[in-house]
Amino acid sequence: MSTFIDLSHYFEDGMPGFRMKDEFGKLIQYTAQIKPFLTHEQSAPNYEGKACFEITEITFQTSIGTYLDSPYHRYPKGRDISEIQINEVILPGVVVDVRDKEKFESIGVNIIPNGLDLNGKAVLFNFGWDKHWGEEEYYSYPYISEELINFLINSGVKLVGVDTINIDSSKNPERPAHTLFLKNEIFIVENLTSLEKLYDHDFRFFAVPLKAKKTAAMSIRAFAEVK
Incomplete structure (x- = not known):
């Protein structure tokens, strides 16, 4: 069950x-x-x-709460929220424990466990930053490096999620995660919470938004089905 x-x-x-x-x-x-x-x-x-x-x-604003970014968020000609198919946002998932990181610290490929299969999956990074939700500390957060971004793309991931307000560093105006992931049709979910509950479980991740046209991002009820 x-x-x-x-x-x-x-x-x-x-x-x-x-x-x-x-x-x-x-x-x-x-x-x-x-x-x-x-x-x-x-x-x-x-x-x-x-x-x-x-x-x-x-x-x-649609980029608020726990929400999903479509390619249109970054690219004027990219697919918007309404064009995302349901099967693209219901995916087998893995969670990566990165709770020992400090604010403004980037994480590299070394945090991915050896042999972990990422192909076709939603990869969720648990920084533990949801504990700062509603606090000033929430706006100073760790993030994933460009090295790790490229590794995830080459590994065939379909979605990347974080429990921080932004998958990119607020100090980098190039926004490499949004730029590269969305260019490759890899969706982004930000402001997740309670990811530690997924440890040692096989799960499916659900990130289904409203079917909203001309919309770059949309709040979702993100959840996992654990068997």
Whole structure:
């Protein structure tokens, strides 16, 4: 019988997200706003007081929470979220333990266990950085090196996930992971959590987004099926 492990952060009003400067140098904080569009009290007259419903309104940038990047995120002519097939984001997975890394530290090929088969798989890196979710520390994180990026591409991976806010170093404007992975149709999932629960398990990883057109990224309910 299968067990399902939730790998997603809560999606909630005022949640933490990216920070990016606008054209004037002002720091913009990505977040979500969640509020009633129609309350139970407001809807009750429509049903003669015999029933009532809430309609909720959510406003957010798509690169927030636990989310999936499509090639369109990096490349104007790349496939968008709606063009990703379901079988491309339900994959056998492996988790790599890199919890001993420090902020701004890059990781190389040496962290991949010898003989680990990565072909056709979702490879998830557990930095343990989800423990800093909602804290200032979350914005200073370790990341994967270009050497490891190329190794993963050559190993035939289909998706790479991390439990940090960005798979790339915020100090590198070339963004090599996004540039190279998405160029090769390898999807990226960021802001994962609870990856340590996958150790010593065979699992399938699920990262299915809404079928949203002209959308570069999308929040997901990431989870693993463990047998």
